Amino acid sequence: MQDWKLSRRAFAVIAAAPIAWLLLFFVVPMAIVWGYSFGRNSGLTTIELTGTISNYARALEPLYLGIFFKSVLVAALTTAIYFVIGFPVAMAIAFSTERWKAWLLLLIMLPFWTNLLIRTYALLSLLGQRGFANAGLEWIWNGASAVSLALGFGAFDPFQPVPLLYNNFALILGLVYVHLPFMVLPLYAALDRLDKSLIEASLDLGAGHWKTITRIVIPLAMPGILSGLLITFVPALGAYLTPDLMGGTDSQMIANVIERQFKRANDWPFGAALSFVLMYATFILIALQAVRNKRSEART
Amino acid sequence: MDEIKITLGDLKSRRSILQGLGVAAVGISLAGLGACGKGGGDKGAAPGASAKIAPTGEEPKLNFYNWDTYIGETTLDDFKAASGTAVNMSLFATNDELFAKLRAGNPGFDVIVPSNDFVERMAPAGMIVPLDHKLIPNMKNIDPAFIDVAYDPGRKYSMPYTWLVLGIGYRKSKVKSVPDSWKPLFDSDEYKGRISLLSEAGDLFRLYGKYLGKSVNDLTPADIATIEKMMIKQKPFVKAFHEDNGQDLLGKGEVDLVLEYNGDIAQLMTEDDDVDFVVPKEGSQLNSDTLCIPKGAPHPKNAHAFINYLLDAEVGKKITETILYPTPNAAAKALMPAEYKNNPVIFPPAAAMAKCEYAKFRPDMQPLYEEAFTRVRAS
Numbered sequence: 001m002q003d004w005k006l007s008r009r010a011f012a013v014i015a016a017a018p019i020a021w022l023l024l025f026f027v028v029p030m031a032i033v034w035g036y037s038f039g040r041n042s043g044l045t046t047i048e049l050t051g052t053i054s055n056y057a058r059a060l061e062p063l064y065l066g067i068f069f070k071s072v073l074v075a076a077l078t079t080a081i082y083f084v085i086g087f088p089v090a091m092a093i094a095f096s097t098e099r100w101k102a103w104l105l106l107l108i109m110l111p112f113w114t115n116l117l118i119r120t121y122a123l124l125s126l127l128g129q130r131g132f133a134n135a136g137l138e139w140i141w142n143g144a145s146a147v148s149l150a151l152g153f154g155a156f157d158p159f160q161p162v163p164l165l166y167n168n169f170a171l172i173l174g175l176v177y178v179h180l181p182f183m184v185l186p187l188y189a190a191l192d193r194l195d196k197s198l199i200e201a202s203l204d205l206g207a208g209h210w211k212t213i214t215r216i217v218i219p220l221a222m223p224g225i226l227s228g229l230l231i232t233f234v235p236a237l238g239a240y241l242t243p244d245l246m247g248g249t250d251s252q253m254i255a256n257v258i259e260r261q262f263k264r265a266n267d268w269p270f271g272a273a274l275s276f277v278l279m280y281a282t283f284i285l286i287a288l289q290a291v292r293n294k295r296s297e298a299r300t
Numbered sequence: 301m302d303e304i305k306i307t308l309g310d311l312k313s314r315r316s317i318l319q320g321l322g323v324a325a326v327g328i329s330l331a332g333l334g335a336c337g338k339g340g341g342d343k344g345a346a347p348g349a350s351a352k353i354a355p356t357g358e359e360p361k362l363n364f365y366n367w368d369t370y371i372g373e374t375t376l377d378d379f380k381a382a383s384g385t386a387v388n389m390s391l392f393a394t395n396d397e398l399f400a401k402l403r404a405g406n407p408g409f410d411v412i413v414p415s416n417d418f419v420e421r422m423a424p425a426g427m428i429v430p431l432d433h434k435l436i437p438n439m440k441n442i443d444p445a446f447i448d449v450a451y452d453p454g455r456k457y458s459m460p461y462t463w464l465v466l467g468i469g470y471r472k473s474k475v476k477s478v479p480d481s482w483k484p485l486f487d488s489d490e491y492k493g494r495i496s497l498l499s500e501a502g503d504l505f506r507l508y509g510k511y512l513g514k515s516v517n518d519l520t521p522a523d524i525a526t527i528e529k530m531m532i533k534q535k536p537f538v539k540a541f542h543e544d545n546g547q548d549l550l551g552k553g554e555v556d557l558v559l560e561y562n563g564d565i566a567q568l569m570t571e572d573d574d575v576d577f578v579v580p581k582e583g584s585q586l587n588s589d590t591l592c593i594p595k596g597a598p599h600p601k602n603a604h605a606f607i608n609y610l611l612d613a614e615v616g617k618k619i620t621e622t623i624l625y626p627t628p629n630a631a632a633k634a635l636m637p638a639e640y641k642n643n644p645v646i647f648p649p650a651a652a653m654a655k656c657e658y659a660k661f662r663p664d665m666q667p668l669y670e671e672a673f674t675r676v677r678a679s
């Protein structure tokens with residue numbers, strides 16, 4: 001690949017538009033919010049930029065740190081589940097025939113064509129007390145009860161709907177459901193590029209399937225795995241719709257708290273400080289990933 | 301004059317047929333009528349829902365920022381037929397969303413529908429402009445009890461559109477007795493896992509205050525600490541903190557008791573016989589949604605004409621038939637059937653209402669409510 005430094009003018013022409021775009025619609029608004037985080041409310045609609053760090057001091061109080069910690073935990077657990085589910089799916093797609101690949105990828109992409117809110121509402125009606133999931137369970141329960149009665153063991157107690165919504169289980173399930181494609185696609189890209197002959201060699205030389213996966217496939221696909229983890233962890237960390245709609249009374253995540261500062265509490269400076277604490281954490285993660293990439297490049 | 305009256309009466313009885321024939325026909329026949337009606341003065345038959353409205357001289361457009369399901373089915377089309385002004389309606393879900401959108405300047409709305417406490421908040425901040433009462437003659441239709449209200453004395457900035465009261469919506473077959481107290485919601489495990497509370501921090505703290513026998517406007521930081529402890533104790537028995545969709549949770553059988561507004565439960569009751577609503581005996585909090593004109597509205601004259609139109613008796617009746625909220629419009633209420641006027645959910649008994657209050661906007665307390673509620677949810 002040609003180094004961009006060799007043709008600076010061409011690079012400048014091509015890059016000018018995206019850089020202007022980035023400046024105007026990302027850097028400038030972000031800078032304003034960043035400025036707010038050092039201000040205080042001087043009236044109902046006015047913010048005075050005083051250079052105070054009291055908003056950050058408040059954001060680092062145990063109450064908010066606890067919510068940060070819980071959000072990280074939820075996002076980490078969700079990401080782990082993405083990986084456990086997403087990796088076999090990506091493997092299956094990567095190793096299927098060309099004809100099937102296109103269809104399987106389409107199946108992964110298809111939910112993206114539907115709005116996130118609508119998908120969440122669909123999940124709500126599926127998991128409710130009188131939703132399809134509980135209706136199915138009830139059918140099985142009643143069937144088992146009838147069999148038990150016929151065999152002379154007596155009928156079961158009446159079916160009690162399983163609480164599938166409005167708790168932390170629902171929160172994790174909702175997040176996994178919504179973001180899974182983000183994990184599958186980078187994993188698929190990494191696995192698809194893999195030199196298949198290495199796998200054959202591993203199997204020929206006597207390694208089992210499990211060993212081949214853990215010693216050959218995973219190390220080779222590591223960059224894809226890491227970007228998949230990062231690309232799913234970050235939106236899960238900032239999720240607010242799913243905890244709002246599917247979570248229970250204690251499923252609040254940091255994004256819900258931030259949202260309330262900008263809306264109900266009308267405390268933009270504090271909301272801005274919370275947002276930036278979250279963003280610093282995200283930047284650190286991305287920086288760590290970049291450093292790792294550089295090291296692995298240096299090694300090869 | 302006689303001729304005019306006959307035409308008007310004729311028109312009214314044939315309204316539905318005419319509408320079936322197309323809006324254009326209505327528009328033409330009304331154009332002639334409007335001109336005559338003006339000359340005759342407005343002492344005769346009350347101008348119907350579709351009397352012609354004189355052009356305001358502004359471009360025939362209006363941007364209306366409203367709550368969802370909060371207007372009559374044909375109201376906007378009728379207004380267009382009567383005035384030629386096309387209404388572009390956008391929707392908001394919470395007052396905070398409305399406030400956040402207008403905070404940095406009006407993005408082009410002409411009429412907005414904030415609740416009473418936000419009128420109190422937006423008027424001193426200069427975000428809404430004083431109304432010209434001369435352009436809103438239908439103000440006379442408003443029940444006098446709603447004119448001199450604490451949040452907007454003399455209705456300088458706002459016209460009342462609906463009013464509502466918070467209470468308990470419940471499933472009749474799932475409760476032992478009518479839950480006519482806040483206790484089952486706030487301070488008891490009787491219905492554990494079957495209750496859902498509104499996720500508005502301020503409303504929750506104020507209603508807990510009511511339960512403790514205080515006025516919604518007299519809470520102190522010490523009260524917040526007490527109430528916070530009660531909320532944390534009650535939290536395990538609460539299934540969810542809902543946004544403004546408690547009626548859905550009740551309707552789908554997710555919960556059997558919800559903290560909701562009477563109008564929302566009244567809408568649900570038209571589909572579900574097993575649901576009822578009660579204002580707890582300790583009293584509750586009143587709200588009122590109002591029509592206001594934000595600062596910098598591009599079509600202020602159209603906005604006045606539109607507000608005046610919405611306050612018309614016939615128009616108000618049609619809106620009320622759809623949204624089923626209590627109306628402060630006495631003339632519209634008089635036109636409604638008895639099952640609306642005597643509905644104890646829409647108009648709760650006077651004894652219960654006597655203990656209800658409007659919440660004042662208290663900028664000092666709002667952040668405290670929010671932070672305490674964040675602690676409750678994090679606990």
